[in-house]
Amino acid sequence: LSSKLNGVFDRLRRRGALSEADVSEALREVRVALLEADVALPVVKDLVAKVRERAVGQEVIRSVSPAQQVVKIVNDAIVEALGGGGETPAPSGLDLSAPSPVPILMVGLQGSGKTTTSGKIALRLKNRDRKKVLLASLDVQRPAAQLQLAQLAQQAGVASLPIVPGQTPLEIAARAMDVGRRELYDVVVLDTAGRLAIDEALMGEVAAVKAQARPHETLLVVDAMTGQDAVNTARAFQERVGVTGIVMTRVDGDARGGAALSMRQITGAPIKLLGAGEKQDALEDFHPDRIAGRILGMGDIVSLVERAAETIDRDEAEKLAAKMQKGKFDLEDYASQLKQIGKMGSLSGILGMLPGVGRMKQQIEDANLDNTILKRHAAIIGSMTPKERRTPDIIKASRKRRIAAGAGTTVQEVNRLLKQFDDMSAMMKRMNKMGQKGMMRGGLA
Ligand code: GDP
Numbered sequence: 001l002s003s004k005l006n007g008v009f010d011r012l013r014r015r016g017a018l019s020e021a022d023v024s025e026a027l028r029e030v031r032v033a034l035l036e037a038d039v040a041l042p043v044v045k046d047l048v049a050k051v052r053e054r055a056v057g058q059e060v061i062r063s064v065s066p067a068q069q070v071v072k073i074v075n076d077a078i079v080e081a082l083g084g085g086g087e088t089p090a091p092s093g094l095d096l097s098a099p100s101p102v103p104i105l106m107v108g109l110q111g112s113g114k115t116t117t118s119g120k121i122a123l124r125l126k127n128r129d130r131k132k133v134l135l136a137s138l139d140v141q142r143p144a145a146q147l148q149l150a151q152l153a154q155q156a157g158v159a160s161l162p163i164v165p166g167q168t169p170l171e172i173a174a175r176a177m178d179v180g181r182r183e184l185y186d187v188v189v190l191d192t193a194g195r196l197a198i199d200e201a202l203m204g205e206v207a208a209v210k211a212q213a214r215p216h217e218t219l220l221v222v223d224a225m226t227g228q229d230a231v232n233t234a235r236a237f238q239e240r241v242g243v244t245g246i247v248m249t250r251v252d253g254d255a256r257g258g259a260a261l262s263m264r265q266i267t268g269a270p271i272k273l274l275g276a277g278e279k280q281d282a283l284e285d286f287h288p289d290r291i292a293g294r295i296l297g298m299g300d301i302v303s304l305v306e307r308a309a310e311t312i313d314r315d316e317a318e319k320l321a322a323k324m325q326k327g328k329f330d331l332e333d334y335a336s337q338l339k340q341i342g343k344m345g346s347l348s349g350i351l352g353m354l355p356g357v358g359r360m361k362q363q364i365e366d367a368n369l370d371n372t373i374l375k376r377h378a379a380i381i382g383s384m385t386p387k388e389r390r391t392p393d394i395i396k397a398s399r400k401r402r403i404a405a406g407a408g409t410t411v412q413e414v415n416r417l418l419k420q421f422d423d424m425s426a427m428m429k430r431m432n433k434m435g436q437k438g439m440m441r442g443g444l445a
Pocket residue numbers: 108109110111112113114115116117194221249250251252253274275276277278282
């Protein structure tokens with residue numbers, strides 16, 4: 001795949017804005033990569049459409065090809081799609097903001113890793129959140145299931161609900177919450193039975209437990225290796241039971257992780273944790289960027305583009321700094337300065353590249369150039385003619401009115417910008433003189 005992509009890169013190596021053709025060609029390869037990573041087709045289509053819209057017309061970053069740049073845009077879109085939704089979690093990564101005992105319900109297909117993950121979560125809640133945890137198995141399908149959980153509880157050093165033969169899952173859940181209340185547990189983890197496939201009996205049972213126990217978190221446990229099937233599982237559980245988060249297990253295997261993206265998109269539920277092995281400490285926090293890298297499998301291209309973009313920001317900033325030093329700073333430069341804001345860290349960041357401007361830098365910071373003003377200023381400069389930008393002195397009343405109208409703002413605002421620019425130019429002239437004096441002194445010494 002990467003040699004195919006390189007071919008695309010070579011053909012597309014040039015400047016300007018990303019064209020439809022650049023983007024389409026790159027996206028064809030990206031599409032294949034995503035499908036190979038087990039991302040579900042509708043999710044791939046969605047993502048590709050979003051990226052196409054975002055990428056076409058974007059300025060090409062020097063020293064990388066359009067195709068490489070598109071890969072980076074895809075990467076960012078995946079990170080964005082995977083992230084969010086896990087707000088204000090406890091150190092464990094779970095949401096525990098409910099009265100104790102906080103019920104956590106584990107759901108999923110048989111063999112997905114529910115019981116193992118219950119043990120891991122208990123250990124984590126104990127160690128990271130300092131919680132008193134009770135584990136309860138509602139699995140009456142397999143005779144050994146309750147014993148398995150009791151053993152895991154013992155390993156983790158937490159309590160498990162005493163086994164009472166013959167109880168239904170609902171009865172066990174009620175008893176677990178009761179013990180949780182009476183014995184002052186902080187969290188009760190309810191581990192349910194799974195089925196090999198989704199069926200109505202399973203869903204009915206899980207839904208009934210959920211309605212009774214009213215869990216604060218309902219975690220769907222899904223095996224990363226199940227690939228495309230993970231999507232159907234996730235959709236079914238979300239529709240029938242409702243989940244607050246997803247735990248993806250077996251990420252220690254060689255699955256590319258596309259299921260994470262599909263499940264996130266289709267259920268809207270955040271991926272909260274990753275299972276990365278059979279041992280109890282093999283539970284990891286979810287990092288969207290790491291999974292994105294794994295899904296796309298083009299990590300080196302992504303970092304290449306990131307480095308190139310940084311270099312350009314630096315280059316532009318240095319060019320501006322040089323112009324300032326020569327006292328040749330016009331409104332064009334001010335506009336490109338405004339573009340840099342947020343990337344490089346503002347005018348004061350650029351001034352920081354000039355020698356001996358500590359005090360000036362402070363003055364500019366004090367001038368309170370906040371972001372909304374900067375955006376407005378960019379719009380005002382945008383509606384000036386090139387000549388006006390180079391020689392602002394010609395901007396008199398009628399031009400001001402035209403510029404203000406074009407930028408959707410007032411003449412006062414235009415005046416304010418021109419005043420600010422004047423102040424800045426004056427300051428630069430002073431700075432320039434100071435610099436020359438400094439050089440003279442240096443020359444005399
Ligand atoms: P349940 O049926 O959903 O409760 O699944 P179990 O918790 O019993 O797990 C089934 C098998 O998967 C066990 O052998 C676990 O050791 C194994 N397992 C669970 N999570 C992981 C994981 O993250 N990585 C690996 N490699 N194995 C896991």
